[in-house]
Amino acid sequence: MSKASLIIIGDEILSGRTEDKNLVYLAKWLGKLGINLSEVRVVLDEEEEIIEAVNALRKKYDYVFTTGGIGPTHDDITTESVAKAFGVETRIDDDALEKMREFLAGKELTEPLLKMLRIPEGGELIYSPATKAPGYKIENVFVMAGIPKIMQGMLEGMYDYLERGDILHSKSFDIMVGESFFAEELTKIQDTYPTVSVGSYPFSRDGVYGATIVLRSVKESDLDSCESAVKKLISNF
Amino acid sequence: MSKASLIIIGDEILSGRTEDKNLVYLAKWLGKLGINLSEVRVVLDEEEEIIEAVNALRKKYDYVFTTGGIGPTHDDITTESVAKAFGVETRIDDDALEKMREFLAGKELTEPLLKMLRIPEGGELIYSPATKAPGYKIENVFVMAGIPKIMQGMLEGMYDYLERGDILHSKSFDIMVGESFFAEELTKIQDTYPTVSVGSYPFSRDGVYGATIVLRSVKESDLDSCESAVKKLISNF
Secondary structure (H helix, E strand, O other), X not given: OEXXXXXXXXXXXXXXXXXXXXXXXXXXXHHOOOEEEEEEEEEOOOHHHHHHHHHHHHHHOOEEEEEOOOOOOOXXXXXXXXXXXXXXXXXXXXXXXXXXXXXXXXXXXXXXXXXXXXXXXXXXXXXXXXXXXXXXXXXXXXXXXXXXXXHHHHHHHHHHHXXXXXXOEEEEEEEOOOHHXXXXXXXXXXXHOOOOEEEEEEEEEOOEEEEEEEEEEOOHHHHHHHHHHHHHHHXXX | OEEEEEEEEOHHHHOOOOOOOHHHHHHHHHHOOOEXXXXXXXXXXXXXXXXXXXXXXXXXXXXXXXXXXXXXXXXXXXXXXXXXHHOOOEEEXXXXXXXXXXXHOOOOOOHHHHHHOEEEOOXXXXXXXXXXXXXXXXXXXXXXXXXXXXXXXXXXXXXXXXXOOOOOEEXXXXXXXXXXXXXXXXXXXXXXXXXXXXXXXXXXXXXXXXXXXXXXXXXXXXXXXXXXXXXXXXXXX
């Protein structure tokens, strides 16, 4: 499977003021393409932090997505930082400039608007049928806005640039007993089905402890066999 | 201000199956102590990934918090991984063992229960009035459960171990116009008030674009002056 990572850029996420919604959306969207979201970093609006994250993750993963920091205000520094991570300058995209002029229909093209047309040298704007605002890519780094609806539109445009992998199928089952009661049996199931990833995610609902057992595999037949074993385990409680 | 980071450990977050709730809670809780959450990483339940994140962040920040992966099942590998990050073995904590024996009152102390009593050598269990389940710390790394209610209880126990910093005061104001219309004026305000961090966070509500302007400073008087300037800016639209 291909592996992807996400860099969420923004002080407002780290202060707890804004709850990120893009991680879950991207994870599920990529999952349907057989691409595994494998790491996420949330960083401040600070150049050095963005550069470090971009350079660490673009070498480690097939794809890096970023959200946030591409607006027109002084605290939007994603594009400048991504350019520096690649050691290139930024440039105003001619095609974007033309589209903006059409859109403005004679109104003033201000500095803040010009700033939003800048992308790193070597980058490529990615238009989408779903939104007027384009994202862009440079090598394996895909840059998107932070506002969920705009991010989702930009992501649709990136579909054709991504190689699909084997779909990871999954099934999940709730067991209404604390994990310590079934941990040993579950380990045996994991050992018996090495092509299936067996996860146990505990929860407490109204003071009752339980867990969701999640099985994941690219092989559906192995998943089915493993499912039988898990159902047998659950029936013991 | 002191700086903290958070490592969210768990495949279920990265698959999009479970939405993390601990980032926002921790960010706000630390903010009240004058500690700045400055970076978050979400990593898979893989030893190498956890070790890398722990070792990178414990050197970079005053405090590192981790959530998830301390239960009794085979996919709970946080404690083993944290121990390896510090180059130490794990041990069963005597005090925790005694408490568990009392709790079990003669019932069998199974392997999965024993596993949960293990912490890295040099680590210290942290009990909390809010919960029976203790978290633990080793040097500047604080290890907590992933279930939000349990995590929140463990965090209360950690209060006394953290040095308070200057409280970052903040004020926020909505402006109902696209960012490009006020970006230049806002830059001037930021330049005039260097002790205030001026952020602009765009949103779209029912198709109308606007932004929340957030001012943050440890100096309340500077915040007040800056507030006047921002209110004047907003009144222009």
